[in-house]
Amino acid sequence: MGAEGSQYTVGRMLRTLLLLLLIGAMAAPGQEVNAERLARAEAEPHNWLTYYGTYKAWRYSELSQIHAGNVGELTAAWAFESGFPDGGLQATPLVVDGVMVISTASNHIFALDAATGRRLWRYDYAAVQESPATYGNWNRGVAIAYGLVYMGTLDNHLVAVDLETGREVWNVEIENSKQCGCDITGAPLVVKDMVVTGVTGGDSAHRGYLNAFDAKTGRHRWRFWTIPGPGEPGHESWKGESWKYGGGSTWITGTYDPELDLLYWGVGNPAADFYGGGREGDNLYTESIIALDPDDGKLAWHYQEIPYDVWDYDSAYEIVLLDTEIGGKPRKILVNPNKSGYVWVLDRTNGEFLGAWNLVENSNWVERIGENGELIGRNEPPLGEPTFLCPAIGGGRSWNHGAYSPKTGWFYSTGLEWCQTVTVKQEEPQPGMAFFGGEFQMAHPRGGKAFSHLSAYDPVTGKRHWQYKHEYPLLASQLATAGGLLFAGDATGRFFALDAETGKELWEFRTGSGHRGSAITYSVNGRQYVATPSGWGSALAGLTTQLWPEAADFPTGSSLFVFALPEAGR
Amino acid sequence: MRALWALLLGSVCGAQTLDLRAPAVIEQGAAAFAKSCAVGYCHGSEGRSARGPELRGRRYEPKALFGMIHDGLPGTSMPAWKGILPNEEIWAITGYIASLGSAPVAESQTVVDLSQAASEPARRLSAEARRGRELFFDLNRQKRCGLCHALEGRGRAVGPNLAATLEGRSAAEIRRAIDDPHASIAFGYAETELVTADGETIVGVRTEEPTDVVRIYDFGALPPPLRSFAPEQVRRVRRLERSPMPGGWTAVYSEDEIAAIVAYLDAEN
Numbered sequence: 001m002g003a004e005g006s007q008y009t010v011g012r013m014l015r016t017l018l019l020l021l022l023i024g025a026m027a028a029p030g031q032e033v034n035a036e037r038l039a040r041a042e043a044e045p046h047n048w049l050t051y052y053g054t055y056k057a058w059r060y061s062e063l064s065q066i067h068a069g070n071v072g073e074l075t076a077a078w079a080f081e082s083g084f085p086d087g088g089l090q091a092t093p094l095v096v097d098g099v100m101v102i103s104t105a106s107n108h109i110f111a112l113d114a115a116t117g118r119r120l121w122r123y124d125y126a127a128v129q130e131s132p133a134t135y136g137n138w139n140r141g142v143a144i145a146y147g148l149v150y151m152g153t154l155d156n157h158l159v160a161v162d163l164e165t166g167r168e169v170w171n172v173e174i175e176n177s178k179q180c181g182c183d184i185t186g187a188p189l190v191v192k193d194m195v196v197t198g199v200t201g202g203d204s205a206h207r208g209y210l211n212a213f214d215a216k217t218g219r220h221r222w223r224f225w226t227i228p229g230p231g232e233p234g235h236e237s238w239k240g241e242s243w244k245y246g247g248g249s250t251w252i253t254g255t256y257d258p259e260l261d262l263l264y265w266g267v268g269n270p271a272a273d274f275y276g277g278g279r280e281g282d283n284l285y286t287e288s289i290i291a292l293d294p295d296d297g298k299l300a301w302h303y304q305e306i307p308y309d310v311w312d313y314d315s316a317y318e319i320v321l322l323d324t325e326i327g328g329k330p331r332k333i334l335v336n337p338n339k340s341g342y343v344w345v346l347d348r349t350n351g352e353f354l355g356a357w358n359l360v361e362n363s364n365w366v367e368r369i370g371e372n373g374e375l376i377g378r379n380e381p382p383l384g385e386p387t388f389l390c391p392a393i394g395g396g397r398s399w400n401h402g403a404y405s406p407k408t409g410w411f412y413s414t415g416l417e418w419c420q421t422v423t424v425k426q427e428e429p430q431p432g433m434a435f436f437g438g439e440f441q442m443a444h445p446r447g448g449k450a451f452s453h454l455s456a457y458d459p460v461t462g463k464r465h466w467q468y469k470h471e472y473p474l475l476a477s478q479l480a481t482a483g484g485l486l487f488a489g490d491a492t493g494r495f496f497a498l499d500a501e502t503g504k505e506l507w508e509f510r511t512g513s514g515h516r517g518s519a520i521t522y523s524v525n526g527r528q529y530v531a532t533p534s535g536w537g538s539a540l541a542g543l544t545t546q547l548w549p550e551a552a553d554f555p556t557g558s559s560l561f562v563f564a565l566p567e568a569g570r
Numbered sequence: 571m572r573a574l575w576a577l578l579l580g581s582v583c584g585a586q587t588l589d590l591r592a593p594a595v596i597e598q599g600a601a602a603f604a605k606s607c608a609v610g611y612c613h614g615s616e617g618r619s620a621r622g623p624e625l626r627g628r629r630y631e632p633k634a635l636f637g638m639i640h641d642g643l644p645g646t647s648m649p650a651w652k653g654i655l656p657n658e659e660i661w662a663i664t665g666y667i668a669s670l671g672s673a674p675v676a677e678s679q680t681v682v683d684l685s686q687a688a689s690e691p692a693r694r695l696s697a698e699a700r701r702g703r704e705l706f707f708d709l710n711r712q713k714r715c716g717l718c719h720a721l722e723g724r725g726r727a728v729g730p731n732l733a734a735t736l737e738g739r740s741a742a743e744i745r746r747a748i749d750d751p752h753a754s755i756a757f758g759y760a761e762t763e764l765v766t767a768d769g770e771t772i773v774g775v776r777t778e779e780p781t782d783v784v785r786i787y788d789f790g791a792l793p794p795p796l797r798s799f800a801p802e803q804v805r806r807v808r809r810l811e812r813s814p815m816p817g818g819w820t821a822v823y824s825e826d827e828i829a830a831i832v833a834y835l836d837a838e839n
Contacts, residue, residue, distance in 0.1 A: 167783070172795035173726050175709055176716065178654075207710065217788065218795030223712060244710065427605075431709075433654075439604060439615045545624065546614065552624065 032163075033096055033145045035192045039258040046523040048095045051141050051187040052401065053520070056321045057255045059403040060480040061521045065528035066565060067483030071497045071507045074563045077529060078117035082558040084108055085513075088537020089558040092141040092187065092477070092518035095531075099163070100522075103139045104558055105537070107153050111166060115524040117562065121166030125153050135200040136539060140399075141187030141253070141518075143195060146215050150195045152184025158197050158213060170218030174199065180206045181432035187253045191263055191294045194221055198250030202268035202314070203436055205429035208248030208286075210265055212297060222297030226250060226267045226285050234284035237307075242279035245429035247271030248286045252316040252399050256294065257332075260349060263294040266316040266336060273312035273393075274381060274424045275437025282307040287315045289336055289346060301351035305336070305344050305373075310380050310424075311365050312393050312436075313340035318401045320411065321348060326460060335404075335459045337413055340365060341396020344373075345460055357462025359397055359415035359455075362390040362445040381422045381438070390419035393440050394473070394540045401518060403480035404459060408500055411459035412486055414474040418450040418547060419443045442546035450547050454478070454488055456503060466503035472548060475540055477518035479530070487530060489515025491544065491554055495532050495561065513557030516541060531562045586684040588658065590632055590665035590675060599666025602659050606651070617670045630668045632679050636660060653723060658684060695837050702834030705827050713822045715831065717793045718815070721838060728775060728787050728794055729815060730756035737839045744832045751815035761814040762786055765806040766799060775814050776807070789814050 031037075033049055041047070041054040045062040053059050066074060080102075082089065087105030094101050100114040107125035112118065143150040148160040148169055156177040160169045174197070177183050182201030189196045194212040201208055208226035213219060226248035228234040238246060247270050254265030270279060270286040285299075287306035292299060305315045320335040334348040341360040346353060353373035367377025381387035394416060402413035424438040444450045452474045456465040476489040480500060489495045495515060496508040514536030521530045535557040544551040588595060600616075607613045617625030639660050642650030651660055661682055668675045695703065707716035707724045716725030719732050735756045736744055746753055762776040764786050774789040777796070784804050787794040819828060 167800070168798050170788075170795045170797045173793055176707075176720075176724055176726060179707060179716075179724050180709060213795070214791075217790065218797065219788065219791035220793065220795075221791075229710065425604075434606060436605075439608060441615050543614070 032147045033190075035145075035190070038145065038190055047097065048093070048520040048522050050094070050143065051092055051189065051253045052255065052318060055256045055258065056404075057318045057401070058320060058405075058480070059401055059477060059518070060405055060482075062482045063521050063523055063528045064482040065523070066481070066485065066521075066530065068485060068499050068506060070565060071483070071485055073565055074497070074507055074509070074530070075566055076509070077562045077564040079562065080110070080112060080117050080560040082108060082110065082560075085535060085556045085558045086537070087137045088513070088516050088541060088556050089533040089535030089560070090138045090140050090517045090538060091533055093520055093531055093533070093560065094142060094144050095520065095522040096144055096163070098524045100531070101142055101144060101149055101163070102533070102560060103142045103151055105138045107139055107151060109142060109149060109151060109161065109166065111149075111163070114522060114529065115527070123149075123161050123166040123168070125151070125159065135183050135185060135203075135251075138185055138538060140185055143188040143190045145190040145195070148215065150188045150190070150197075150215075152186065152188055152197050152199075154183045154185075156180065156183050156199065158184070158188065158195065158211075158218070160195070160215075160218060172213060172218045172220070174211055179432050180204070181434065182206050182249070186251050189253050189256065190215060191256045194294065196254070196263065196265075196294070198252070198254070198265065200249050200251045202247040202249030202251065202316075203271060203273055203312070203434060204247070205245035205271060205431050205433055205435040206249075207244055207246060208250055208267065210250045210254075210292075210297070212294070224290070224292055224297040224299070226290070228284060237282040237284040239278060239280050242429075245271060245431065245435060246279055246283060246286065247273075247435070248283075250316065251314075252318065255319050255321065257321055257348065260332070261294065262300055262348070263292045264319045264321075264334060264348065265290055265292070266314070266319060268314040268316040269309050269312045271435040272427050272429070272437025273435075274310055274422055274440075275383070275427055276308060276310045276380070277383070277426060280308070283309070287313065287338075289315060289319060289334065289344070289351070291348070291351065303344075303346050303351040303353065303373075305338055305342075305356075306340065306375065311340065311389060311422075313338055313365075313395070315339075315344075317397070317399055320402070320404055320459070322404065322459060324460060326354060333460070335411060337397050337402060339395035339397065339399075341391050341415065342369060343413075343457075343459075343462060355460065357457075359413055360391055360417055362417045362419055363396065364388075364390050381424050383424050383426060386421045386423045388419060388443065388446075389422055390445060391416060392418045392420035392442055392543075394418065394442075394543055398473070398475050398540055400475055400516070401477040403478040403486065405480040405486075405500055407482060407484065408456065409458070410456040410465060410500070412454065412456050412478045412480060412500070414452055414454050414478070414488075416450075416452045416473050417445055417448075418473070419445050442543055444547060454486075454498070454503075456500070468498060468503045468505070472551065473540065473544055475538070476515035476532075479519040479521060481521055487519050487521075487532070489519065489532055489534070491515070491536060491541070491551065493534065493536075493554075495519070495534070509561070509563065511557075511559065511561045513555050513559065514541065527564055527567070529562050529564045531560055534559045534561055588661050588665075588682050588684055590661070590668060590680050590682060592665075595662050595665045596669050598659070599662035599664070599669075602655065602663050603666050606655060607663065617667065625667055626670045627672045629673050630671045630675065632664050632668055632675055632682065635667060636664045636682075639663060696833060698830050699833040699837040702827075702830035702832065705823060706831050706834055711822060713792055713816075726793065730759050732835055733838050736835055739839070741832050741836045744835050745828070748819050748828060748832070749817075751813040751817055755811070755813045759813070761789075761810040761812050763806075763808050763810055764799070764804060767803050767805050769805075772797065773810070773814065787814075789816070792816070
C-alpha cells in the first residue's frame with residue numbers, strides 16, 4: 001500500500017518533449033500512424049487512432065457536427081455484419097484516415113471503408129481452437145501504427161498484420177496458453193516504437209505480466225512481472241510459493257502520458273479469487289496502478305487500491321488522465337474506476353492518494369475508504385459460509401469504459417446495483433488451471449431489485465450531477481462529444497444519445513442485439529459518423545440471466561451500426 | 571481422488587465400468603464441475619447459466635454429452651477437455667450434469683465402459699525427471715527450453731521435436747547437445763539467414779510449410795517472432811551449417827537443474 005517515490009526525472013521529460021517537438025512538426029495526416037501522431041491524437045478528431053481515442057483515455061471527440069440540437073435526425077449510414085456472433089461484439093473500432101479496422105470474437109479482423117462500409121480485407125487468426133476455457137473467445141480491440149494492425153490472440157500470441165492488405169507480418173507467442181491458462185482479449189497499446197500488451201489469467205494459477213515488443217519486428221523488448229519474484233521488492237507480500245500462482249492479470253488496456261513519459265497499467269485481482277489462504281499479505285502488485293518507464297519496463301511508482309483482495313475486484317479498468325485544480329493547486333491526476341465500484345483518484349506523477357468515491361449504493365465489501373486510502377471495515381467472506389456481498393463479481397461497474405467531457409468537466413460512468421452470495425472453498429493451485437477458490441450465486445440487493453445507472457460525476461469528488469436509471473445492466477462504453485452528447489447502449493439493443501448536461505434522452509435506435517462494446521465517432525470528407533458495435537454476449541451477459549431470466553432470450557450478434565446526419569441535397 | 575477411482579472402478583472386476591447414477595460418482599462430478607465448468611463465468615454454480623448455456627432441466631444422452639465435453643464444440647467458446655481432465659473425470663461430470671437434467675438417464679445408458687476410452691496412463695517419471703520437466707517449461711524463466719521445443723502439448727514447436735531427434739541418444743549425448751548446440755543439427759533445422767530488401771539481416775529458423783510468403787522465426791529476441799515476407803521483400807536467403815539454438819544454458823539453469831532436464835529428456839525418448 002502507498003506510493004513509492006517517483007523515479008522519473010526532469011531530464012527524461014525534456015528529452016521526450018524535444019523529440020516530440022522535432023518529429024511532431026513533420027507529422028501530418030496521410031502518413032502512417034507513428035508515436036507522434038498517437039501522442040497528439042486529439043489534434044485529429046476525424047480519426048479514432050487508439051483504443052480510448054487518445055492517450056488521455058477520455059473517450060471524447062471534438063467533433064460537433066452532430067449535436068444536441070440535431071441528433072434527433074441521426075440516421076443509419078451503413079451497417080456491417082461480421083458473421084461471428086458467438087461471444088458477441090465487444091470491440092472498439094479504430095479509424096485512420098477513412099479506413100476503419102475492427103476485431104471480432106475469435107480473433108477476426110476486418111478493414112472497412114469508413115464512409116461506406118465496403119470491406120477492404122479480412123484477417124482470420126488460425127489457432128482459435130487452442131484457447132483456454134476461462135476467459136471466453138472475445139476480443140476488445142486492436143492497435144494501429146507503422147502501417148500495421150496489432151491484435152492479441154486467444155492462444156496468447158501477439159500478431160501484426162499489414163494495414164493495407166491484411167497480410168500477417170509477424171506473430172509471436174508470449175507463453176503457451178494451455179500452460180499459463182491465459183490469453184489476450186484486451187487491445188494492445190502502441191507506445192513510442194513498441195507495442196505493449198497485457199494478458200488475462202487472473203482467475204488461473206498463473207503469474208501475471210505486461211510485455212513490450214518492437215512494433216516493426218515483434219522482437220521482445222521487456223517484461224514487467226505484476227508479481228515480484230524472489231529478491232525483488234514486494235515479493236515479501238506473498239506467502240510461500242503463492243507468488244507463482246497469484247494471478248495479477250493486465251487484461252484491460254492501459255495508457256501513456258507522453259509528457260511525463262510514463263506508461264500506466266491497471267492490475268487485476270490476486271488468485272485464488274475468493275480464497276486468500278496461502279497468500280496472506282498485500283499481494284503486490286495485484287489491485288494496483290503501476291507506472292512504468294516505457295523504455296525498459298522498470299517500475300517508477302505503484303499504488304495499491306485493494307491490498308489482499310478476496311472479492312475478485314480489479315484495478316484493471318481504464319486510467320483517465322486529467323489536469324485539474326485541487327485545493328487551488330494544479331494537479332496532474334489519474335482517475336481509475338475499480339471493479340469494486342470505487343473510483344480512485346491519484347497524482348499521476350508519483351502515485352499519491354488524493355481520494356476515492358463510490359459509483360454504487362449497494363456496497364458492503366468495505367464500510368468505507370479512509371482519508372489515506374485505507375480500507376475500513378473489510379467484509380471478508382469466511383471459508384465455507386455463504387456470504388452476501390455487494391457489488392457482485394460482475395462489478396460495481398464492468399470493464400466497459402466511462403467517458404470524460406472537457407465541455408462539462410464531468411466523468412460519465414455506469415454503475416451496477418447487484419449482489420451475490422459467495423461461498424469460499426479451499427483450493428490448491430494447479431499451474432494453468434482455473435483458481436477461483438469459491439463459487440458465487442448472483443443476488444438482488446436487499447429489499448429491492450437489481451438495476452443499473454449511467455451518471456455524470458465530478459471526477460475528483462464524485463459529486464453526482466444527474467442519473468439515468470435502467471432496469472438491466474448497462475454494459476457498453478460511453479462516448480462523449482463536443483456536440484454536448486453522450487452515447488450509450490443497453491442490453492435490449494437500444495443505442496441512444498443523452499444530453500451530456502442533463503441526462504435527458506434525445507435519440508434512440510434499435511440495432512437488434514445488446515450493446516457490450518465501445519462506440520466511437522469520426523469523420524470522412526467532412527461528414528461526422530457515430531459507430532457502435534452491437535452484439536450481446538460475454539461473461540456478464542450470461543450472468544444476467546441469474547437475475548433476469550428473460551435475458552436468456554436476448555439475442556447475440558456481431559454487427560456494427562454507423563450513423564450520420566442526412567446528407568444535404570439528398 | 572485417485573483412491574476413490576480405484577474403489578469405484580474396482581467394483582466390477584476386470585472390466586472398468588462406471589455407474590453414472592452412483593452417488594459417489596455424481597459427488598465427484600459435482601466437485602470437478604465446480605472447479606472446471608461452473609467457474610468464473612462459464613456454466614454457473616450448479617449449472618445455473620452464466621456465459622455458457624443453462625445446463626439444468628435439459629434431457630441428456632450421456633455418450634453425446636461426454637463427446638461434447640471431451641471434444642468441445644468447434645466454432646463456439648466450449649473448449650475440448652480431453653488432455654486437460656482424465657476421461658474418468660469427464661464421465662463423472664457427465665453423470666453430474668445428467669443428474670441436473672429434466673429426466674433420468676435411460677437405464678441402458680447408466681453404466682459406461684471405461685476400458686474402451688481410457689485415458690492414456692500417466693507415464694512414470696523419476697522425481698528428477700519430473701523436476702526436469704518443470705524446469706524445461708518453467709514460465710518464471712524468460713529463457714527456457716520450452717520457448718522453442720514442444721513436448722506433451724507444452725512449449726512451442728519452433729525447434730525440433732526432441733522426443734524424435736534425441737531417440738537412442740545417451741544422457742551424455744543429450745548433455746552435449748545442450749552445451750554445444752552446433753555439435754549436431756536436426757534435419758530441417760539449420761539456421762537460415764534472410765536479408766530483406768530493406769537490408770535487415772535476420773537469422774533463425776525458416777518454416778517449411780508451403781506458402782506464398784517466406785516465413786522465418788527471428789532469433790534476434792526470445793521468444794522468437796515468426797516473421798513473414800512477400801518474395802519481393804526478400805533480397806537473399808541462405809542456409810548456414812549451424813544450429814540456431816542459443817547457447818549459454820549454464821547461465822540459465824544450474825548444474826543440478828541441467829542434469830534434471832537431461833533426465834527428463836532421457837526418459838522422454
